[in-house]
Amino acid sequence: AQSVAQPEDQVNVAEGNPLTVKCTYSVSGNPYLFWYVQYPNRGLQFLLKYITGDNLVKGSYGFEAEFNKSQTSFHLKKPSALVSDSALYFCAVRDMGTNAGKSTFGDGTTLTVKP
Amino acid sequence: DTAVSQTPKYLVTQMGNDKSIKCEQNLGHDTMYWYKQDSKKFLKIMFSYNNKELIINETVPNRFSPKSPDKAHLNLHINSLELGDSAVYFCASSQKGTGKGAEAFFGQGTRLTVV
Numbered sequence: 001a002q003s004v005a006q007p008e009d010q011v012n013v014a015e016g017n018p019l020t021v022k023c024t025y026s027v028s029g030n031p032y033l034f035w036y037v038q039y040p041n042r043g044l045q046f047l048l049k050y051i052t053g054d055n056l057v058k059g060s061y062g063f064e065a066e067f068n069k070s071q072t073s074f075h076l077k078k079p080s081a082l083v084s085d086s087a088l089y090f091c092a093v094r095d096m097g098t099n100a101g102k103s104t105f106g107d108g109t110t111l112t113v114k115p
Numbered sequence: 116d117t118a119v120s121q122t123p124k125y126l127v128t129q130m131g132n133d134k135s136i137k138c139e140q141n142l143g144h145d146t147m148y149w150y151k152q153d154s155k156k157f158l159k160i161m162f163s164y165n166n167k168e169l170i171i172n173e174t175v176p177n178r179f180s181p182k183s184p185d186k187a188h189l190n191l192h193i194n195s196l197e198l199g200d201s202a203v204y205f206c207a208s209s210q211k212g213t214g215k216g217a218e219a220f221f222g223q224g225t226r227l228t229v230v
Binding site (some may be wrong): 102 | 220223225
């Protein structure tokens with residue numbers, strides 16, 4: 001079984017400050033990990049993913065995430081938040097060993113960046 | 116060109132009716148999905164098809180029946196609609212997941228309201 005936890009329903013930061021949105025996961029094998037962003041009344045958009053290799057992954061809009069196997073975490077980060085980053089963020093995991101390609105999504109974290 | 120398109124965008128219908136949502140992707144992907152996002156924004160997978168073959172069928176009432184006429188299309192038919200079916204339904208596609216950390220591309224969603 002695979003699962004994802006996003007421990008914070010809401011993250012508030014001031015514009016220009018660094019932001020972190022937390023994600024921890026559980027899989028029986030090795031994980032594929034993803035971050036998606038959802039703006040109001042829109043579908044999810046892919047931000048970045050970890051497959052293998054370098055633990056620090058860079059993605060769209062200046063976001064990055066660090067894969068930490070010992071802590072089973074994949075936190076999303078950005079050095080300097082923008083008001084336009086305000087949205088709902090989802091972490092997702094997929095077990096590399098499964099054939100079905102099923103991703104499990106976290107419950108989402110609402111990021112609010114204030115001017 | 117829209118990569119994953121769903122129709123209709125909004126659907127308001129009475130309890131007991133039967134309705135369909137259509138989805139098409141022009142990305143050449145092998146795998147398509149239906150997700151349900153409830154009022155709390157939780158995202159749950161319902162079905163997944165790979166090359167027209169059903170590969171994921173989560174615990175979903177039999178009233179929901181997906182159909183994939185070809186690998187570019189995945190439609191969702193819902194019989195005897197209930198109030199609890201009200202949600203946003205997202206179609207998505209990706210390259211085949213096995214052995215590949217393929218991200219999903221989502222449609223803009225269909226907001227279904229059952230009255």
